[in-house]
Amino acid sequence: MATAAQDIGGFIRTQRMAAKVSLRQLAERAGVSNPYLSQIERGLRKPSADVLAQIAKGLRVSAEVLYVRAGILEERPASPVRDALLVDTSISERQKQMLLEIYDSFRNENAAQLAIDAAEASAGETGAAAMTAAEASAAQLLPETTSAPGQTPTAD
Numbered sequence: 001m002a003t004a005a006q007d008i009g010g011f012i013r014t015q016r017m018a019a020k021v022s023l024r025q026l027a028e029r030a031g032v033s034n035p036y037l038s039q040i041e042r043g044l045r046k047p048s049a050d051v052l053a054q055i056a057k058g059l060r061v062s063a064e065v066l067y068v069r070a071g072i073l074e075e076r077p078a079s080p081v082r083d084a085l086l087v088d089t090s091i092s093e094r095q096k097q098m099l100l101e102i103y104d105s106f107r108n109e110n111a112a113q114l115a116i117d118a119a120e121a122s123a124g125e126t127g128a129a130a131m132t133a134a135e136a137s138a139a140q141l142l143p144e145t146t147s148a149p150g151q152t153p154t155a156d
Contacts, residue, residue, distance in 0.1 A: 008052075008070040009043040015059050016041075029058030046070070053093065062086040063093050064100075 016026050027037040031054050039045040040055075047055065049072055056063040064086060067073040076082065081103055085096050 007043075008047070008066065009041045009045075011069045012055060012059070012066070013041040015061060019059055021059070026055065026058050030054040057093065060089050062096060064097075 016023070021029075023037060023041070024034055027034040030037065030051070032051060036045065037055075040047050040051075047070070049067065049070075052066040052070060052072070053063040056066045064073060068075045082100060085091075085099055085103075088096070091099075
């Protein structure tokens with residue numbers, strides 16, 4: 001637990017410094033006390049999901065990024081669409097989450113349809129191969145026949 005707290009604290013500190021925001025400014029923006037934020041950054045305290053969301057808002061980063069770093073959420077595969085949504089400052093966290101859920105549902109739906117199509121194609125190929133084998137077996141079992149036009153086929 002101390003490692004996770006230190007990891008998220010160090011990450012928050014790095015993000016704060018990159019944004020050129022003082023500890024006091026971030027504490028004020030996030031609605032937490034200055035000493036509490038300092039303890040989080042030093043890895044002495046592990047913030048709750050609510051506090052992480054407030055800090056994310058103060059840093060203008062996605063709460064999802066902080067949740068992943070804190071071990072609350074599992075990291076998702078990288079995606080240019082996801083990355084663009086997460087860094088967009090013109091939409092709220094709630095809007096980002098809604099768009100990401102819609103995006104993920106479309107991706108899952110398409111992946112499921114591809115799996116169905118592949119299974120059907122595989123079954124179709126297997127069926128065609130089985131039919132060809134059955135036809136070959138039937139041809140071997142039937143006697144050869146010859147017929148002239150207008151005559152009934154007869155066995156040789």
